[in-house]
Amino acid sequence: MKCKRCGGKAEVKLRQHNSAFCRACFVYFFQRQVQRAVEHEHMFTTEEEVLVAVSGGKDSLALWDALIALGYRTAGVHLALGIGAYSRTSTEKTEAFARSRDLRLITVHLDDEGVAIPTIAAFTRRPACAACGTSKRHHFDRIAFEHGFAVLATGHNLDDEAARLLGNVLRWQVAHLAKQHPVLASTHERFARKVKPLFRISEYETAVYAFFRRIDYIVDECPNSAGASQLIYKDVLNRLEAAMPGTKLSFVQEFLRSGQPAFAGETNRAPQSCERCGMPAFGAVCSYCSLVREVETKQARRMAARPASASS
Amino acid sequence: MRVDSLEGIPYCRAFPMHITLLPQHKQIELEGRHRVADILRRLDLLPGTVMVIRGDELACDDDVVEADESIEIRNVISGG
Numbered sequence: 001m002k003c004k005r006c007g008g009k010a011e012v013k014l015r016q017h018n019s020a021f022c023r024a025c026f027v028y029f030f031q032r033q034v035q036r037a038v039e040h041e042h043m044f045t046t047e048e049e050v051l052v053a054v055s056g057g058k059d060s061l062a063l064w065d066a067l068i069a070l071g072y073r074t075a076g077v078h079l080a081l082g083i084g085a086y087s088r089t090s091t092e093k094t095e096a097f098a099r100s101r102d103l104r105l106i107t108v109h110l111d112d113e114g115v116a117i118p119t120i121a122a123f124t125r126r127p128a129c130a131a132c133g134t135s136k137r138h139h140f141d142r143i144a145f146e147h148g149f150a151v152l153a154t155g156h157n158l159d160d161e162a163a164r165l166l167g168n169v170l171r172w173q174v175a176h177l178a179k180q181h182p183v184l185a186s187t188h189e190r191f192a193r194k195v196k197p198l199f200r201i202s203e204y205e206t207a208v209y210a211f212f213r214r215i216d217y218i219v220d221e222c223p224n225s226a227g228a229s230q231l232i233y234k235d236v237l238n239r240l241e242a243a244m245p246g247t248k249l250s251f252v253q254e255f256l257r258s259g260q261p262a263f264a265g266e267t268n269r270a271p272q273s274c275e276r277c278g279m280p281a282f283g284a285v286c287s288y289c290s291l292v293r294e295v296e297t298k299q300a301r302r303m304a305a306r307p308a309s310a311s312s
Numbered sequence: 313m314r315v316d317s318l319e320g321i322p323y324c325r326a327f328p329m330h331i332t333l334l335p336q337h338k339q340i341e342l343e344g345r346h347r348v349a350d351i352l353r354r355l356d357l358l359p360g361t362v363m364v365i366r367g368d369e370l371a372c373d374d375d376v377v378e379a380d381e382s383i384e385i386r387n388v389i390s391g392g
Contacts, residue, residue, distance in 0.1 A: 001372050001374060010372060011369060011370045011372065012370055012372065013372045013373060015359070015360065020372065057390060058388070058390075059390075159389070160391075163391065202360065203388050203389055203390070204360045204361070204363070204388050206388075207363055207386070207388035208363060208370065211363060211365070211370065219334050219335045219386060219387075220335045221335055221387075221390060222390075225390070225391055228391050230391035231389070231391040234389055234391055235389075238358050238360065238361050238389070239358065241358075241360060242358045242359060242360065
């Protein structure tokens with residue numbers, strides 16, 4: 001198989017693009033795709049400093065690497081989630097990546113500056129993945145606001161977007177469909193603009209890019225993700241993709257072109273400010289503070305119950 | 313030497329192919345030489361959901377892995 005761009009021996013085949021590339025041409029192709037997404041969707045300019053949310057996984061580190069290579073001004077934010085060895089390794093890989101490239105990285109340790117994910121899971125009935133998502137959204141916005149970043153970039157890729165779209169369509173979650181877009185404008189002074197430069201790039205492509213660029217990312221999966229609905233949606237979509245290459249790309253692209261505008265009018269009301277932390281909220285307190293308050297209440301109840309149970 | 317009836321490719325039984333599956337850290341041995349696409353089919357893995365790594369390089373669907381080679385098949389799908 002030959003590289004479509006230079007005619008050399010291809011090392012990667014992309015069925016959805018009916019193309020194959022050698023290593024150097026794939027890296028060029030990947031970075032061009034990132035640049036096109038940033039420019040065509042007006043995500044940010046070279047003048048703006050972008051805060052990149054990095055987990056230590058292939059997608060976020062590949063995104064950060066590509067943005068640097070393209071000459072964008074960046075800093076990273078990482079959440080140490082407190083999920084045992086998985087989180088420790090994720091933090092080590094992220095810090096090593098930043099150190100090796102002399103990049104600015106802000107690390108938030110949820111054990112110290114919030115509530116670790118296992119603690120939330122132990123004290124509430126919420127699934128760990130939902131609690132994790134709420135925590136990430138809150139702390140990423142908080143860090144962006146506190147450090148003066150107007151743009152927050154995440155490593156959500158085509159597979160993530162297709163799986164999310166499938167989940168939203170299966171339940172006809174109109175409000176979520178209205179907000180599913182690679183660029184979310186700020187609707188509150190403490191909300192950064194959210195952008196997803198990898199939204200047209202498959203998970204396979206980000207893994208290949210990370211491999212070619214020798215990015216040392218965490219290969220192990222989060223122990224909480226077993227059985228996650230997103231993985232079920234991805235499996236269904238990958239079976240469709242195997243039979244009909246390009247399905248995921250057209251599903252997302254056509255939604256953004258034809259479907260999403262129809263839902264965009266269904267947008268939620270503008271958020272107010274959380275009375276506890278000041279961050280955006282759709283009620284008196286934001287969803288993160290609501291979660292923390294629930295944990296604190298149940299922890300206090302458990303502590304209060306201890307002497308009684310010990311004496312009985 | 314024998315001929316694999318499925319693929320028509322000669323292979324040697326004495327040197328099994330060593331496959332490491334990640335992130336499961338599972339080791340598999342496969343007899344004979346095979347095309348990458350056939351290895352994935354045998355392991356019930358969909359193309360585009362894994363990278364097939366041979367040393368420092370990636371192997372494409374139509375590349376042939378020799379009977380005595382070691383490869384890594386790394387899952388690329390994450391979620392949660």
